[in-house]
Amino acid sequence: MAVTSARGIVDMKEKGHFGRENARIDKYTLGDELPAQLAVLDLRPRKMTQPSYSLRRLTKDDKEAIIKFLRRFFFQDEPMNLAVNLLETPDSRCQELEEYSASTLEQGLSLATVDENGEIVGVILNGLAKREEVDYADKSEDCSNEKFRRILKVLGHLDREAKIWEKLPESCTKVVEIRIASTHSAWRGRGLMRVLCEETERLAKSIGAGALRMDTTSAFSAAAAERLKYRRVYSVLYADLPYAPKPEAPHLEARVYVKEL
Helix, strand or coil, X not given: CEECCHHHCCXXXXXXXXXXXXXXXXXXXXXXXXXXXXXXCCCCCCCCCCCCEEEXXXXXXXXXXXXXXXXXXXXXXXXXXXXXXXXXXXXXXXXXXXXXXXXCHHHCCCEEEEECCCXXXXXXXXXXXXXXXCCCCCCHHHCCCHHHHHHHHHHHHHHHHHCHHHHCCCCCCEEEEEEEEEECHHHCCCCHHHHHHHHHHHXXXXXXXXEXXXXXXXXXXHHHHHHCCXXXXXXXXXXHCCCCCCCCCCCCEEEEEEEEC
């Protein structure tokens, strides 16, 4: 559906522990030169504690926790949701949106970053698409929620018009789709989203996927895709789709990106 917080994808390395030998990341700042400078004065730098986090795969049993997280940090900010006033109050809920968001958890391809207290601070919800199962039927008409139906119709348009299978090698029979990605507001700008996307890429390769796909519905998520070296294969202005929500600038178009593995 979309990726939030392009601000979270920066060329900054963050301290973390992922259970992988080469996945440990240290944060570099101008302070790296400080010890040498202070040594001249026979002073010792004061140690700064950086927050740490771990990375884990999600299952269908995580649905409640993930929906709770998205209600705080994604649903209220996504441009199309805002444009149709999908959630009228901070306490409003859209069951159709929640079911859509959690629909691929059982595939075991989604990930979360968890802080030292076990709290979720970032999520990336992924799904698997297979060439042999392509279905471009418009499923939006089955949705009884008029507002969310407009959003589904845009997503269906992207799926049909992007024609990603025609733009990928025939040897590519599986694609991992990044459906939703979001980070806790207090953790944005620390590289969590980059870590989640890189781990998704490793996971996709491990199951034999030939490419990744990311549909972006905001200017921020489009910038994120390009920083991660995704290739744009389709875009459409919301203004050119009569039924589409009309988000405010700078979120004027929806795009489809792919990255071959």
